[in-house]
Amino acid sequence: MKPHKPKSAAAKSASKNHTKAKDARFDKAKSAKPKNPHFYGIHAVTMLLKRRPEDVLTLFIQAREDGQISHEHQRLADTAHAFGISVQIAHKERLAELCDSHQHQGIVAAARATPMVDEALLDAMAAKPDALFLVLDQITDAHNLGACLRSACAMGVDAVILPRHQSAPMTPTVAKVSVGASEVIDVVSVTNLARTLQRLKQAGVFVFGTALDATAKPAFACDFSGKVAIVMGSEGDGMRRLTQELCDTLVYIPMADTPDRPQSLNVSVATGMMLYEVARQRHST
Numbered sequence: 001m002k003p004h005k006p007k008s009a010a011a012k013s014a015s016k017n018h019t020k021a022k023d024a025r026f027d028k029a030k031s032a033k034p035k036n037p038h039f040y041g042i043h044a045v046t047m048l049l050k051r052r053p054e055d056v057l058t059l060f061i062q063a064r065e066d067g068q069i070s071h072e073h074q075r076l077a078d079t080a081h082a083f084g085i086s087v088q089i090a091h092k093e094r095l096a097e098l099c100d101s102h103q104h105q106g107i108v109a110a111a112r113a114t115p116m117v118d119e120a121l122l123d124a125m126a127a128k129p130d131a132l133f134l135v136l137d138q139i140t141d142a143h144n145l146g147a148c149l150r151s152a153c154a155m156g157v158d159a160v161i162l163p164r165h166q167s168a169p170m171t172p173t174v175a176k177v178s179v180g181a182s183e184v185i186d187v188v189s190v191t192n193l194a195r196t197l198q199r200l201k202q203a204g205v206f207v208f209g210t211a212l213d214a215t216a217k218p219a220f221a222c223d224f225s226g227k228v229a230i231v232m233g234s235e236g237d238g239m240r241r242l243t244q245e246l247c248d249t250l251v252y253i254p255m256a257d258t259p260d261r262p263q264s265l266n267v268s269v270a271t272g273m274m275l276y277e278v279a280r281q282r283h284s285t
Helices: 009-031 042-052 069-081 093-097 119-126 142-154 172-177 193-202 241-245 267-282
Strands: 038-040 054-064 086-090 107-111 132-137 159-163 186-190 207-212 228-235 249-252
Touching: 038 042, 038 093, 038 172, 042 054, 042 069, 042 107, 054 069, 054 093, 069 086, 086 093, 086 107, 086 207, 119 159, 119 186, 119 193, 132 142, 132 207, 142 159, 142 172, 142 267, 159 193, 186 193, 186 228, 193 207, 193 228, 193 241, 228 241, 228 267
Parallel strands: 054 086, 132 159, 132 228, 159 186, 207 228, 207 249
Antiparallel strands: 038 107, 054 107
16 A cells, blocks of 8 residues: 655645635625616516516515415516516525615516616607706715605606716616606616706706705795706715706705704705605696
């Protein structure tokens, strides 16, 4: 019997490197994100199936402890089956892994990304005598964007306009927070926001920009009839300089002048309040 020959240092190093490389490949495969976005939440998935079922690839549903699924989930499964969509039962941990959130409400849909509306269609939209646009300048938080879309949908906005490179993308989180509004309202991503505002102004759209500026008027003192665009800036920096310069009028939301209380609003809350004032004026005439 031949005596065992110990491995050389070079052999040990090569073996160790091979093991590391194998582990790295395994970790990479394990952590790889799904190719298609995974939408989640009852309202978001319901609206997805209603508006563009042809883009839904697979529906994942969480089973209860007794192995059954809820009536609400069954309704969505029946809708998916009617469109020939694959339905799979999965544990809640698997759903959280797919959509990268524990707030999935037991339902996840693998689907193609939310489509944007072509910028060229803005001209037709601006032809309406009472066209209403919401312009979001540098809103980079997905939750804020989703909440703004939800308010815009509820208040009758015709289209939401976003700058292509300084905005939160239209992710499943946006869809979840918007409770499906992202599937209903037209969202236009533009390459040059300043040029788009000039284009709207040429079409007769009056542009109101929200800002805490000495020249700004209180929202209730403004006339929001006719063609209107409401511009909201980011919470930190507000509107960019050129965006603000292109506004026809600056407006602000009056707040209670109470000592020792902060006077600030989340951008999605401010958006809802501004759009409500527009809707209030239009519905009262």
